[in-house]
Amino acid sequence: SGKWLYLGMDFGTSGARYAVIDKEGNINAEGKREYPLFMSDESVDWLSSWRSTLFSLLEDVPVGLRSRIASISIDGTSATTMIINSKTGKPLSKAFLYNESCGDALPMVKSIAPENHTVCSGSSTLCKLVYWWNSSDANKESAVLMHQADWLLWLLHGKLGVSDYNNALKVGYDPEIDSYPAWLTVQPYYFALPSIQAPGTPIEFMKEEIRKNFGFPDNCVICTGTTDSIAAFLAARATQPGKAVTSLGSTLAIKLLSTKRIEDSRFGVYSHRLDDKWLVGGASNTGGAVLKQIFTDEQLEKLSERINPMEPSPLDYYPLQSVGERFPMADPNMEPRLHPRPENDVEYLHGILESIARIEAKGYQLLKDLGSTPVEEVFTAGGGSKNPNWIKIRERVLGLPVHKALQTEAAYGAALLALKGSAASSS
Ligand code: ADP
Known part of the structure; x- marks a missing residue:
């Protein structure tokens, strides 16, 4: 028993952290993990590494606190992207890291986007998607694009194709009109883009299997996340x-x-x-x-x-x-x-x-x-x-x-998003 708590996780460039806070913002537990190195075909298998880190962090949350976690949110590095098969949940691409450049796709992206748009950089999410679209011979019909945070959250809730407007900025989402712009909706890969919510919006309850295994409560709700640098800003509570x-x-x-x-x-x-x-x-x-x-x-x-x-x-x-x-x-x-x-x-x-x-x-x-x-x-x-x-x-x-x-850890900012989402889901 005790008060409800809120769990935030930060998947940064060099490792992952978690923070558990109460409604007043006091930290009840926190910790960090390095990413384990999994190799596949001589390259790093980041998806396996992040998945393993996610479940390690859930195990690191003290058992006595888990039953009081009302909600969870996660931030990831901006423009870290992967393409998933929406039918099977299996990856159709490797993980493209935040700083990886897909410069081959840049001329095509520049030809469709407005001049100087954020997507007009080789490392933008859109360049990664276009690069994959043009070079992969995978079955594209069931493709869904996910950011790192979306994918990790999906492992917890199981509903594919949801993201937030902070992560989606670099794929071209327009937060002002709160939709994808017309120049993007006419592209052949438009169907693969996720639907967009505000950061800290409840998506779905945590999967039953994970709840039972780890001892999270039945009504533990998973909320949309944000990028790591925005989560770090949120931590400072400059509201x-x-x-x-x-x-x-x-x-x-x-x-x-x-x-x-x-x-x-x-x-x-x-x-x-x-x-x-x-x-x-x-x-x-x-x-x-x-x-x-x-x-x-x-x-x-x-x-x-x-x-x-x-x-x-x-x-x-x-x-x-x-x-x-x-x-x-x-x-x-x-x-x-x-x-x-x-x-x-x-x-x-x-x-x-x-x-x-x-x-x-x-x-x-x-x-x-x-x-x-x-x-x-x-x-x-x-x-x-x-x-x-x-x-x-x-x-x-x-x-x-x-x-x-007072607080600078992105994991703390993600926990604040979980708190926000929990308030939204119970009102
Ligand atoms: P990073 O951006 O690499 O994560 P940090 O936030 O850890 O960097 O800050 C490291 C920087 O802080 C170093 O470049 C160092 O020169 C600077 N630094 C460390 N101690 C002091 C200090 N007492 N006053 C001013 N700068 C400092």
Whole structure:
């Protein structure tokens, strides 16, 4: 007995995690698994690896909590795609990974999609589908396209052909009109596209066999998921327009909740739908990777403590690991700028941290210039969020409150989607 709980699972690039939360958002259990390596014909059999990881995670959920899990949701890497036989549930293709390019299909995709559409990239889900359609001699009549999260959820509920509008963006789904666009519906493979729901929508009860085996309750409901980076945004609970999350890991990525949708392919800016709002974002090539080339994590900590964050640094850098920047300035030839280097490393680091903060500020300014809701408050995640003096520098440069996000794990965001779905299914 006890309160109802909600299970989220994150299938990221390097491994999978789970989080069990209660209605208040408290974590009751969490854990992680690496992907086991299954080989078939000298290539990695990802489907077997993910399936095995899914059931390992279900086993990792403490037995005493399982009977209280009201709902489950899963996020996966964006544009990780496979084609399944809708009659047998067997794969008709291998798993195409998020970063895999099917460039052969690009000219055909470009010929049907509007200019600069998100699908016009070799690694888009649509390029993967078109590539498979044109090269496979499998029986295509019963084909159904699934994203990684859809497929994992399907293993739990058994109803084929359901996805969410976050995962489906890169296959061409239009979240604004909430349907597939006309240029897609006339294609011969249109029938293979999944039907689309909002993330965190109840799909079906968990399969009886799995419920019984693992001890989940009869009314445990499986809900649509999202992509891993959106789940990580949801974890920070920035739920009002104007709230944003900056991840400062190896690179700098900003995501802002907006009432208006904005798109600009020059800067790689696009919007994901989140219910009645838009999640707008951009990613710069600056970030912690440059710091890592110059300083160890320990040096970073020691030197940062000696910076006076209230004092502006006169040094103006553009820290990049290699040539080229996309956002907030689109310039493939931009050179890294890290000179002059002062003798004092505290001053040097101060200059770099402040320069990265200026790029962050410029990023939010660009989103505003493109028409988004202006940023009011920033939550921050990633390795750089551990640095309190950098947070103070950023508050001064952005002119906004900046807080370390309390939760940053995508699995936590997926658990919030399960909570949302459970509320929807019981109302
Ligand atoms: P990834 O994007 O690779 O997952 P992380 O979120 O783990 O990255 O962050 C790693 C980055 O954080 C490294 O590039 C490192 O330079 C940076 N970092 C680590 N400690 C600090 C610190 N105290 N201050 C600023 N940056 C830091």
